[in-house]
Amino acid sequence: MHIVIMGCGRVGAALAQTLEQQGHTVAVIDQDPTAFRRLGSGFGGRRVTGVGFDQDTLREAGIEDAGAFAAVSSGDNSNIIAARVAREMFGIENVAARIYDPRRAEVYQRLGIPTVATVRWTADQMLRRLLPSGAEPLWRDPTGGVQLAEVHAATSWVGHKISKLQEETGVRVAFLTRLGEAILPSSQTVLQEGDLVHVMMRTDEIEKVEAAFAEGPEEGGH
Secondary structure (H helix, E strand, O other): OEEEEEOOOHHHHHHHHHHHHOOOEEEEEEOOHHHHHHHOOOOOOEEEEOOOOOHHHHHHOOHHHOOEEEEOOOOHHHHHHHHHHHHHOOOOOEEEEEEOOHHHHHHHHHOOOOEEEHHHHHHHHHHHHHOOOOEEEEEEOOOOOEEEEEEOOOHHHOOOEHHHHHHHHOOEEEEEEEOOEEEOOOOOOEOOOOOEEEEEEEHHHHHHHHHHHHHOOOOOOO
16 A cells, blocks of 8 residues: 655654555655654655645655555644545545644544544553553453453562563463553563553452552562
8 A cells, every 4th residue: 555644753754664664655745854864764665845735745745546644743733634635635535643632633533534632642641650550441351351451560570570470460461561662572571660561351350450560579589
């Protein structure tokens, strides 16, 4: 698939590199030609200098052959205008816009433009760092018996293996979030400071699991 990205900040550049690694062709639009440095010398896609909601700029980026369009510049208005142009003028179905103001995001969602509200996501994440107690459910199975949740681990777990954490708390660690990246750990993976632990557990054992995570590991060995 050919994908057009407006905005070559950190998000746009990372998105472009990831999509290209997955085998897609990518064109990145930015008003500032120096922004393309973020893409690195290995990036093989198009770099188009211009305004992302200008139709000629979009055509230069290959919008007429594109299967998707992402607007991730630093301006809410620019992002939503570009997303609407891509959808309404060029018929691109897969369109997403990054929006900093969550109130605006809700309005645009109603217009049928999927939005990623950066502020809300960041605020949620910050709250979970500032108020880390308890489990934050992310998914439940249809019966409600099992759930995936982020559980806050006491700092005393740092330096211990996932296998020890699982053995003592009775959970299955599904994945970790480390420095903003999701990783699938093995039993030998060692917990590092700042790791967010996402676990599968029985819903009726939440309190027991939370307590075990809060108390830290039993004495002896890693």
